[in-house]
Amino acid sequence: MKHVQSFSRRSFLKAAALGSVAFCASPSMSQAKETEVGMVSVKGDSSCASVAGKRRTLGSGQAAFTVSAMGFGCMGLNYHRSEHPSEEACIRLVHEAVERGVTLFDTAESYGPFTNERLMGKALKGYTDRVFVTSKFGHKYVNGVQVKTEEDSSPANIRKVCENSLRSLGIETLGMFYQHRSDPNAPIETVAETIADLIKEGKILHWGLCEVNADTIRRAHAICPLTAIQSEYHLMHRTVEESVLPLCRELGIGFVPYSPINRGFLGGLINEYTQFSPNDNRQTLPRFQPEAIRQNLRIVEVLNAFGRTRGYTPAQIALAWLMHKAPFIVPIPGTTKLAHLEENLRATDISFTEEEMKELEEKVFAIPVVGSRYDALQESKVQR
Numbered sequence: 484m485k486h487v488q489s490f491s492r493r494s495f496l497k498a499a500a501l502g503s504v505a506f507c508a509s510p511s512m513s514q515a516k517e518t519e520v521g522m523v524s525v526k527g528d529s530s531c532a533s534v535a536g537k538r539r540t541l542g543s544g545q546a547a548f549t550v551s552a553m554g555f556g557c558m559g560l561n562y563h564r565s566e567h568p569s570e571e572a573c574i575r576l577v578h579e580a581v582e583r584g585v586t587l588f589d590t591a592e593s594y595g596p597f598t599n600e601r602l603m604g605k606a607l608k609g610y611t612d613r614v615f616v617t618s619k620f621g622h623k624y625v626n627g628v629q630v631k632t633e634e635d636s637s638p639a640n641i642r643k644v645c646e647n648s649l650r651s652l653g654i655e656t657l658g659m660f661y662q663h664r665s666d667p668n669a670p671i672e673t674v675a676e677t678i679a680d681l682i683k684e685g686k687i688l689h690w691g692l693c694e695v696n697a698d699t700i701r702r703a704h705a706i707c708p709l710t711a712i713q714s715e716y717h718l719m720h721r722t723v724e725e726s727v728l729p730l731c732r733e734l735g736i737g738f739v740p741y742s743p744i745n746r747g748f749l750g751g752l753i754n755e756y757t758q759f760s761p762n763d764n765r766q767t768l769p770r771f772q773p774e775a776i777r778q779n780l781r782i783v784e785v786l787n788a789f790g791r792t793r794g795y796t797p798a799q800i801a802l803a804w805l806m807h808k809a810p811f812i813v814p815i816p817g818t819t820k821l822a823h824l825e826e827n828l829r830a831t832d833i834s835f836t837e838e839e840m841k842e843l844e845e846k847v848f849a850i851p852v853v854g855s856r857y858d859a860l861q862e863s864k865v866q867r
C-alpha cells in the first residue's frame with residue numbers, strides 16, 4: 484500500500500497545515516469497535532482521522548462484502564449541492580479518503596446525470612485494486628433527460644446502465660449495483676435474475692435495493708442474495724426501524740444508510756436563512772423550507788449539548804448513533820471538505836454506553852420532526 488507507507492510524513496505535514504482543524508475534529512478516542520483485517524493500521528497516528536483497519540461486513544454467505552466501516556457518498560461532489568469544488572479539488576478529496584482507508588465509494592447513473600460516475604472514474608483511476616465503487620440503475624432516461632414519473636428496471640435497461648457505469652468508471656466490475664427505486668412494471672424476481680446473470684458474468688460483485696419494503700426484500704433475496712439495502716436513515720427519519728432493519732438482521736443483509744447527516748442538516752451548519760441554489764435539491768424538499776428548518780433546529784441543539792460535554796460535533800454524534808444501531812450498518816456521508824471528511828471518519832472511534840444512547844434518543848425523539856422528507860412524487864416512489 485504505497486499510500487500507507489508514505490502516511491506518517493504526509494500526515495505530519497497535513498496535521499501541521501491543518502492545525503486547528505485536526506485538533507478541533509478530534510473527539511476523545513475510545514476503543515475502536517471493529518476488528519482489524521487487511522489494510523495496515525494507522526491508529527497509532529492520532530493526528531489523522533482514518534478508517535484503515537476498521538471494517539464492517541455487509542451481507543452474508545456468498546453475498547458478504549467487507550468494506551471500510553464508513554463509506555463516502557460521492558453525489559454531492561458535483562450534483563445537487565449549491566456549490567461544487569473544482570474537478571481537481573474533488574479528485575484530491577477522493578484521494579484523501581482512499582488514503583484514510585475508505586474502500587466504499589457510492590455513486591449512481593443519475594448523479595449529474597452521468598457526470599458523477601465520470602468524475603469518480605477519473606478520481607479512482609489507479610486505485611481500484613484497493614477500493615470498491617457502488618452504482619445504481621433504475622431511473623428512466625430518454626435522450627439523457629430523466630422521465631421523473633417513470634422508472635425502468637427492465638433487463639435491457641439494467642444491462643445498458645451497467646455497461647455505461649463500467650465505462651464511465653473505467654472499471655471491469657462494480658462492487659455493488661443497486662436498484663435506485665422500484666419499478667412497478669418490472670417484477671423484482673426478473674430484476675434479481677438479471678442481476679444474478681451480471682454477477683455470473685463478472686460485471687458486478689454484489690447487489691442491493693433502495694427504499695424498498697420487507698416484501699420486496701424477501702422476494703428479491705430468495706432469487707439472488709442481497710448484500711445491502713440502501714435507504715435513508717438517521718436520527719430524524721427512522722421508518723426503516725419498523726420492518727426493514729429487523730428483516731436485514733434476520734436474513735443477514737447489510738444496511739447502508741444514505742444521507743446519514745440528513746443532507747447536512749444534522750451537521751449544524753444550516754439554518755432558516757441558508758439559501759440553496761436552484762441546482763440544490765434541498766430547496767424543493769419540505770423538510771428544508773425555512774419554517775421546518777427553524778423548528779427542527781431544536782434537534783441539532785440537543786446534539787450540540789450532548790456533544791459539548793463529550794468533545795463531539797453534531798455530525799459525529801449523528802454518525803456514531805447510526806453505527807451503534809447495528810454492526811451491519813455502513814453509513815456513506817458525503818462531503819466536499821477535508822475537514823468534514825476527517826470529522827466524519829473520527830465518528831468510527833466513538834462508542835456510546837447504553838445509557839448514553841438512551842439519553843440521546845429520549846431527548847431527540849421527544850422533538851417532533853417538521854416537514855416531510857420528500858415531495859409527493861418522490862415520496863410515491865418509496866415503498867411502504
Ligand SMILES: NC(=O)c1ccc[n+]([C@@H]2O[C@H](COP(=O)([O-])OP(=O)(O)OC[C@H]3O[C@@H](n4cnc5c(N)ncnc54)[C@H](OP(=O)(O)O)[C@@H]3O)[C@@H](O)[C@H]2O)c1
Nearest residue numbers: 556557558741742743744745746747750798816817818819
Ligand atoms: N439511494 C438513494 O436514493 C440516495 C439518495 C441520496 C443520497 N444517496 C447517497 O448518500 C450519499 C450521502 O447523502 P447526502 O449527500 O444526500 O447527505 P449527507 O451525507 O447526510 O450530507 C451531506 C451534506 O452534509 C454536509 N456535511 C458533511 N459532513 C459534515 C460535517 N461534519 N459537518 C457539517 N456538515 C457536513 C456536506 O456539506 P460539505 O460539503 O460542506 O461538507 C453535504 O452538504 C450520497 O452521496 C449518495 O451516494 C443515495
